[in-house]
Amino acid sequence: MAEEGRDVVVELGFIQNTPAWKLRSKFFPSKVGGYPAWLALKNLPTNEELSCHICSKPLVFLCQIYAPFHDRDYCFHRMVFVFVCRDPDCYRENDASNIRVFRCQLARENEFYPNEPAKDTDLGSESPGAGDFNNLCRICGALGPKTCGGCKVARYCSKDHQALDWKSGHKAECKNPENISKVSCSGHAKFLFPEFEIELEPEELEAAKEKSEEEVMKDYEELLRSGQVTHQNDEDSDTENDLINMATQETDKQFQKFRMRIKDYPDQVMPQLLVHLKVDNPGKSIDWGTVLVYSCKESCQQDRNYIEELAYKQDYSPISQVMKNHPCAAAS
Template sequence: MAENNKVDIGFLEEKNSWQLHPKFFPSKVGGKPAWLDLQNLPNPSQLTCKKCSDPLIFLCQIYAPYEERNDTFHRTIFIFICRNGSCCRTNSSENFVVLRCQLERKNDFYAFEPYDENIEEEFPMDKYPKLCDVCGAKGPSHCSKCKKSYYCSRKHQVLDWQKGHKGTCQQQETIKLPYFTVTEAGKSVLFKEWDLAVDEEDEAEVSDVDVDKEMDKLRKMMEEKRAGTLSNISEDELEQYSGTVPEDKVFNKFNKRIARHPEQVLRYDKGGTPLWITGNTENVIQIPICQFCDGERQFEFQIMPQLLNFINVGIDFNSIDWGILAIYTCKASCNAGPAYKEEYMIKQDLSN
């Protein structure tokens, strides 16, 4: 990741699923999580929506090591979200969970030297906890009939039964599926999978025309309920975000900055400040300290609204939505507590 006050930005690229295996320490969006610590996985109760109690679904992960420290040589931040749009409330992150995990370079799971990303080598997963066939979370329960399919929750077990497991449950031979195979049930809940490529943001100037184009795009996203608002918006409200009436200076700054790279879905700026999407920051409260070491947290990165265009969430009134997702993590990146430690998110939307 960039240093010296530079910001790294992330773009989505298509990649073979085997190239997004945990051993390659990927940054990725959608599909199943590429867990870092393969043994001490979060319990399903950690990945349950606070609103509806449904299992959360993997949204994305950012590989962000502190390579100058041995204990954080490998380090990944994971974000999970509830797929139920009704749980998505303006300026509330209660339908999300953010987890941080880190490992020393010499650990129980991966080789000391990097793996060859051009070779699809076998990486046995049998000795690690079973994963949910549907979503890839820890699967403590299994099918009582075949005892070969595992699930994080009753909801995902029922879904898998309805989507195909009923017809294959008691077949004499069960084919061993690759780590990232997505079942028919998984296809109905998981987001489209992408590799997340990260590079340093350049400082190229953009024209007013380019800025206006980006503002028009976000205006259209707002109208489609896909840029941080779940409420009906009047024409007067929309007008304040148009290029002709720039009342929200923060929103204008946001558009001018992203116009340099309109397809960016991530901004990484450890220790910096989020690129807020609007001047309405009433939801930005004092960031809580780390519950594991009592140290302060700092801003690390943000997920941009453009990501909604890539993960096939739809534009229904009750689809999930956000303006920006600002992630704050323990400044010391402490080792206290469980292997997967919960961190803090601010969800900022365009309207109240």
Template structure:
């Protein structure tokens, strides 16, 4: 679903949104579900907190092990769809890095709600609404039984810690060091969750500020660095060339190196980006490599309504820097990019149907 000329084509009228992993300015309570966050790590901030994905859905199909929660993106369609006033995408990954490119090792789920729903106020939350609205006891019990992370159990402690912190600082934001991993301590909450929790950070989303001149300058610098070293030191082996220079663009360089250099030049406009998002028609992923790309036939239509799926967002390799992995761990995650394709109609099921629809994921190797 991409070709070698993708980088040279102008995507006229398309604006990509970039996500950056940052400590939440509003403290960890700002990442609870009633704030409709985009975030990575910690526990899932379930949009529908009761009708959760099944245990089978939350299992890695390649290893049979429980998936780890990686991130979620709040992507409402309130201007277009009444039933998707609130809409979020959740991404889960295998705990075994070598399996990450296998089918079912990375799984994505879409959930959406109308503005009037049983879980949240019709109006946006107020600054002092640190905790989500209360749920009936039966709903809480049902959620905890289905949720490996037992998120509803952790929420009160997070809100209480932020309230105590704001009372001490007077700014209402907390110290930014606690998370839904524990009640302000960074330790697991008393529910004894055994799943691995990645560091919890907000995904701060901004429009891409793309300057073609800046990309051209980045490409030119790559070539100049390479030529300068060759002039002073002679031809260099791959082992001697720095990684950023190895991918310089020359007329006779292999297509994969040329492609990656162009990828790097585009990313250099915002090198810390961890996600790229655009649900507009004609949007496409930014591929690090021309190899291992999906064809149209590889991306199946929506199982519910039969509409074709289209690109919605991708996870960049820079996100790996925020996972605090041991680089020597053979199970550590690694990828070139993770691309999520979703139902082009963003269809909703019947009232009593599943609330988390699985979408399609393509993982390009590092």
């Protein structure tokens, strides 16, 4: 979200499949999943910083948003990185202890990238990339200070990721050090989220601004009755129907306003992101309603490349609580 004078511009993110080469650091991508495309290629977050506050296990890269701040010379390039824990036991209601966020920014003239952006048709090498300056973990793409005792080539951030890689195939390839790549043969696929590009577009709310809250709520109720609150397609119809069913029971006005706000842009990356990550399963699963990131308004420069920001997680009320508060339930 950026400010232009007094007006606030809200940018919406939409998931799309993109060739992996377009999501390298030199293209400053906004993306979900895969390895992080680090902005500053030196002095990355430490392994301790990229660990869960609850279980202390390595976090998995969730997404990054390219948010340049051209009003300040020192943050011509600016990126926000979000990491989460994969352990469902660490997900607690309205608690962001298992989520960590980092901001990185660079001046236009910096030691890593030319002043002019790389051509997005360039299929060349991955350079410049963090692997040019650091040993990276083959599983998660974070710093890899640990080395396999057998091949002396494979690098890891932790014993957990070394064990995962060993079970996923490194046990066999370890015998041929000359053929070992920087990327795990298959272990990273078991840990990382599926990779997508996030296409950013400004939200247009001209019509909504002309309506009162009462009018918006009335429109919302009509949409609920018609079953057209969200766009449905073959892939997401079950999930969308579940959301509609939940919304019809919901008595929280803020939730209703939220559903009304997104009805014109149903494919934007919000809670629906969990569906694309293939983790939105019944029972035990990682989950969140909304993750909010608070950052310095002036995007102040500090003495490190990656500055940890404040994350706040807000969850939806459990459906049992929703039904408990519903007028029909109270009447019965």
